[in-house]
Amino acid sequence: MKHRFEVLVTLRPGLLDPQGKAIEGALPAMGWTNVRDVRVGKHIALTVEADSVEAARAQVEEMARRLLSNPVIEDYRILDAREVPA
């Protein structure tokens, strides 16, 4: 069975996010002066073939930990098909 997942990778709180800072700096010039705490992350969508959604999820968990994110600086969240908008 095919299982669809989305992995959200975000920079750990407390670490400076240079990209988020650059975006935050650009917004006031466009008239939005009330925006704070802009953080840029990554969104990785993938399909896993596995017998059960649990098995697929466990695999995505491991992939997220070992490759998709760097635990030194990033956190990740995994959304499965029920949570992902169609």
Added chain:
Amino acid sequence: MELLGGRGVPLWHAERDLAGVDAVILPGGFSYGDYLRCGAIARFAPIMEEVVRFAAAGGPVVGICNGFQILCEAGLLPGALIRNRSLRFICRVVHVRVESSRSPLTEGVAVGEVLEIPIKHGEGQFVAGEEDLARIEGEGLVVFRYCGPDGTVDDEHNPNGSAHAIAGVRNEAGNVVGLMPHPEHAVDPDLGPTGGQPLLASLLQHALARV
């Protein structure tokens, strides 16, 4: 290395053989497009298994620029490298201060020595969580810090916003070291500063002493 009397042996990422070398240098450049994160995919290159084994056996391993990023991703060195504070690629000569003599690159160099070496990177901002950073400092794992010509470490002389102006670190055992500046581009006076000479000479001495 050959300028200093060593012999360079090119090793290919897809190989699994270190060809009996006495030290491994992971050079700068780019790897696998540096997609996802710099060095994130390269760290799973076939040869990295051998590099990890070599490092675990105490072999000297040096990572320069992208090589430093790969060693961090591989967990051989603490911390990580992210986009420069300025979001710009920086290519210029900087000064770094030697902070530890316990690394293959700095064994023969005095702590406090200031070296002139170029940097050329877009993602050289060294970061780590608060606890990791405290451990890195506490255990004296910082090997190089960005500084002014007189050795002053301050924000003005921190080119990329690195935490604690860290330009290079080592592992606990002291045999693996990584840095963003390019010592290999600072050995020939005809091509610019020569701050890399004492570092690579130290590596050569270190490797010879182990043979």
